[in-house]
Amino acid sequence: MAFTEFRPLDEKSLIEYIKTVPALHSRLGNNLDDIKIKEVGDGNLNFVYIIVGPDGSFVIKQALPYIRCIGESWPMTKERAYFEAVALREQARLSPEHVPEVYHFDRTMSLIGMRYLEPPHIILRKGLIAGIEYPLLAEHISEFMARTLYFTSLLHRSTTEHKRAVAEFCGNVELCRLTEQVVFSDPYKVSEYNRWTSPFLDLEAEAVRKDNILKLEVAELKSKFCERAQALIHGDLHTGSVMVTRESTQVIDPEFAFYGPMGFDVGAFLGNLILAFFAQDGHADQAYDRKTYKAWILRTIEETWNLFRKKFIALWDEHKDGSGEAYLPAIYNNPELQLLVQEKFMDDLFHDTLGFGAAKMIRRIVGVAHVEDFESITDASRRADCELRALEVAKLLLKERRKFHAITEVISAIQKF
Amino acid sequence: MAFTEFRPLDEKSLIEYIKTVPALHSRLGNNLDDIKIKEVGDGNLNFVYIIVGPDGSFVIKQALPYIRCIGESWPMTKERAYFEAVALREQARLSPEHVPEVYHFDRTMSLIGMRYLEPPHIILRKGLIAGIEYPLLAEHISEFMARTLYFTSLLHRSTTEHKRAVAEFCGNVELCRLTEQVVFSDPYKVSEYNRWTSPFLDLEAEAVRKDNILKLEVAELKSKFCERAQALIHGDLHTGSVMVTRESTQVIDPEFAFYGPMGFDVGAFLGNLILAFFAQDGHADQAYDRKTYKAWILRTIEETWNLFRKKFIALWDEHKDGSGEAYLPAIYNNPELQLLVQEKFMDDLFHDTLGFGAAKMIRRIVGVAHVEDFESITDASRRADCELRALEVAKLLLKERRKFHAITEVISAIQKF
Ligand SMILES: Nc1ncnc2c1ncn2[C@@H]1O[C@H](COP(=O)(O)OP(=O)(O)O)[C@@H](O)[C@H]1O
Ligand SMILES: Nc1ncnc2c1ncn2[C@@H]1O[C@H](COP(=O)(O)OP(=O)(O)O)[C@@H](O)[C@H]1O
Ligand SMILES: [Mg+2]
Ligand SMILES: [Mg+2]
Ligand SMILES: [Mg+2]
Ligand SMILES: [Mg+2]
Ligand SMILES: [Mg+2]
Numbered sequence: 001m002a003f004t005e006f007r008p009l010d011e012k013s014l015i016e017y018i019k020t021v022p023a024l025h026s027r028l029g030n031n032l033d034d035i036k037i038k039e040v041g042d043g044n045l046n047f048v049y050i051i052v053g054p055d056g057s058f059v060i061k062q063a064l065p066y067i068r069c070i071g072e073s074w075p076m077t078k079e080r081a082y083f084e085a086v087a088l089r090e091q092a093r094l095s096p097e098h099v100p101e102v103y104h105f106d107r108t109m110s111l112i113g114m115r116y117l118e119p120p121h122i123i124l125r126k127g128l129i130a131g132i133e134y135p136l137l138a139e140h141i142s143e144f145m146a147r148t149l150y151f152t153s154l155l156h157r158s159t160t161e162h163k164r165a166v167a168e169f170c171g172n173v174e175l176c177r178l179t180e181q182v183v184f185s186d187p188y189k190v191s192e193y194n195r196w197t198s199p200f201l202d203l204e205a206e207a208v209r210k211d212n213i214l215k216l217e218v219a220e221l222k223s224k225f226c227e228r229a230q231a232l233i234h235g236d237l238h239t240g241s242v243m244v245t246r247e248s249t250q251v252i253d254p255e256f257a258f259y260g261p262m263g264f265d266v267g268a269f270l271g272n273l274i275l276a277f278f279a280q281d282g283h284a285d286q287a288y289d290r291k292t293y294k295a296w297i298l299r300t301i302e303e304t305w306n307l308f309r310k311k312f313i314a315l316w317d318e319h320k321d322g323s324g325e326a327y328l329p330a331i332y333n334n335p336e337l338q339l340l341v342q343e344k345f346m347d348d349l350f351h352d353t354l355g356f357g358a359a360k361m362i363r364r365i366v367g368v369a370h371v372e373d374f375e376s377i378t379d380a381s382r383r384a385d386c387e388l389r390a391l392e393v394a395k396l397l398l399k400e401r402r403k404f405h406a407i408t409e410v411i412s413a414i415q416k417f
Numbered sequence: 418m419a420f421t422e423f424r425p426l427d428e429k430s431l432i433e434y435i436k437t438v439p440a441l442h443s444r445l446g447n448n449l450d451d452i453k454i455k456e457v458g459d460g461n462l463n464f465v466y467i468i469v470g471p472d473g474s475f476v477i478k479q480a481l482p483y484i485r486c487i488g489e490s491w492p493m494t495k496e497r498a499y500f501e502a503v504a505l506r507e508q509a510r511l512s513p514e515h516v517p518e519v520y521h522f523d524r525t526m527s528l529i530g531m532r533y534l535e536p537p538h539i540i541l542r543k544g545l546i547a548g549i550e551y552p553l554l555a556e557h558i559s560e561f562m563a564r565t566l567y568f569t570s571l572l573h574r575s576t577t578e579h580k581r582a583v584a585e586f587c588g589n590v591e592l593c594r595l596t597e598q599v600v601f602s603d604p605y606k607v608s609e610y611n612r613w614t615s616p617f618l619d620l621e622a623e624a625v626r627k628d629n630i631l632k633l634e635v636a637e638l639k640s641k642f643c644e645r646a647q648a649l650i651h652g653d654l655h656t657g658s659v660m661v662t663r664e665s666t667q668v669i670d671p672e673f674a675f676y677g678p679m680g681f682d683v684g685a686f687l688g689n690l691i692l693a694f695f696a697q698d699g700h701a702d703q704a705y706d707r708k709t710y711k712a713w714i715l716r717t718i719e720e721t722w723n724l725f726r727k728k729f730i731a732l733w734d735e736h737k738d739g740s741g742e743a744y745l746p747a748i749y750n751n752p753e754l755q756l757l758v759q760e761k762f763m764d765d766l767f768h769d770t771l772g773f774g775a776a777k778m779i780r781r782i783v784g785v786a787h788v789e790d791f792e793s794i795t796d797a798s799r800r801a802d803c804e805l806r807a808l809e810v811a812k813l814l815l816k817e818r819r820k821f822h823a824i825t826e827v828i829s830a831i832q833k834f
Contacts, residue, residue, distance in 0.1 A: 167584040
């Protein structure tokens, strides 16, 4: 069988496909006897197959020309697989310990072959729901974010490299538009896709749609998202795009990658941790009251930001005489000024982080795609209670973000709700 | 003679070239007898020929692969002619009364044929030096800026259209880099290209290079210039890129065009009017004391901003239910919110305008390329006096720009120096 044209694979045709691709076939020791194939795509958009044989394993991810969880009625370019592959490779180059290796990419088939993150790797979100602590999570994810964002920004790149890369990722426009719609638009208007825990949050959902100050601030964030090509961002860095064990942290699924504002990634991650925090009261039971776990989540939020800040500045200091064109050494090579410039940069990034993080929280409560953290709380009234507190914090953070200057202030605010 | 490969033209080969191009030849009524050709490129970068015959006329602009005023030692892609042609056509489509028609573009030859802006059209900067009032200038230039900036922004465009255009103009990176260097970098460091009226401004030039707050603010502006794809900007909208008569205002020379921050254009124009204002005391003599002329310049600054603001908002209101994706009607279609959003947008744009305008003033006083407004003041001490006041205003506007909320406050500040 030849695969010269796109076609959706299934467990059966996948085997035929693997036979035609030495880079995959050889990963199984060229032995297709006794291999097991399992489709595990619990994600929203694509099909993911795990292929395990006696002599090796890998994962195949295929994009179909629509959004999986909605169906063919919501078309979506399968070219997203191309941008995912480019981003995966770039991120793996910059942060190899936290990104699965890409073994194979087939643009015609919109198909990526990559390392299988074996058990006990699980999706971080599921670990957070189960109440499992990950002692290295803050260290690892801050490393991933600091390195991928710093090295793809003008702090490290020349304008020439930057504009070439920006131009290429302008091609991922359909995925950008999806974000624009579901994060920055739908929650603030009546939309057929929106849902929330009804009737408990009916008034709150309406309040979001009627909140002029909130909508004013969301417009500013949306402009930044659409216009500001600051770094190659993952674009979908929630806790469902991270796979973890106690020792390992792996970032997957950068199909939304493009040159956008750094705060969108940092905010996505922290915002989803805040959601996880507020979901805990819905998971608590007599066997596990979640008190110390909630404290661990807050600590992880705090450490993630602080480590990110530290690592980002360390990279900046280390490479300040490098080829980055934003702050030329001949102008900024003066310790006092360097400090001033970095403080301002990180303060601005902190505000972006809070704004984008809050916007991502809001959309998970009153928009189209919800999070399992809350969805798994079966009692609707109890769930609504958790969601309501998260929503209130998010609105505060979004509107008042410029008043916050340290992550501890954010933690204090969270604790008040 | 064939022109299948690039080569620099001269008065003689230009005639051969015209013969091979019906779009040009026919503009002269296919009559090359008695035509006059004159090279008039007083600009910094390119060669410009005026071709006038008994039956018609046009202008030919050719880019050579270096910067004309420096020479072959400063190479610069001749592909800039391509971006100039694309921008000219786009701007002519959006503001046909204020942009010369493009008759012909030859990418191989990096050559544009366009309407000859006949006498009495002169370069605005020369008119300002001569002390001539242009009663329609504010009206016209505000129209040009409002229309070209509004219609190429996400206020009017879809993300899909926007990203396609952004990607294309990423190709004009060499010209962007030139601006980065001469506007945002060189004036703030020791550079072989910098010059100033020495010895009078020696200390001031050094003060610019040592001013940490100024350099902090310039870094923010530079980031915005490099990262924020807000609209198709002209990129070089000083008073030397505008040709005028009392009745007509024509914008030429958009070779620096790319998707950047709107305030860079508005600021370039207003900043250069402020320079013209401070040069007047150097031009004043007993025959013409320039007092009423200075008042006219200030009035023109005020009117340009106010008319720009009014026209921009009028376009926004007129098209608010259109296809622009920044502010969806379903979210922002509420008069109170619309007002709030527009006030914030224009306030931010005002601050960008002051910041970029000030940066463009500073670079004309202590950077590589100076303006004829000052250069034509032959007495160095008198010139330095004018430049010093302009420099002080510029530093104030750049550092304190966020404190200004109306153009009248800027006018008052200017009058204090
Ligand atoms: N490299 C991998 N190793 C193991 N499991 C994976 C891998 N990539 C994806 N998965 C599984 O597939 C699911 C969906 O993958 P994901 O890339 O998030 O797809 P989608 O874009 O549809 O969200 C993940 O939640 C995870 O369970
Ligand atoms: N369409 C035109 N009609 C008349 N004169 C023109 C025209 N275009 C350019 N010029 C003259 O040529 C000069 C240089 O043109 P310009 O486009 O500014 O070149 P540069 O990019 O080298 O600055 C202008 O200052 C003006 O005097
Ligand atoms: Mg996913
Ligand atoms: Mg790995
Ligand atoms: Mg995905
Ligand atoms: Mg010019
Ligand atoms: Mg020019």
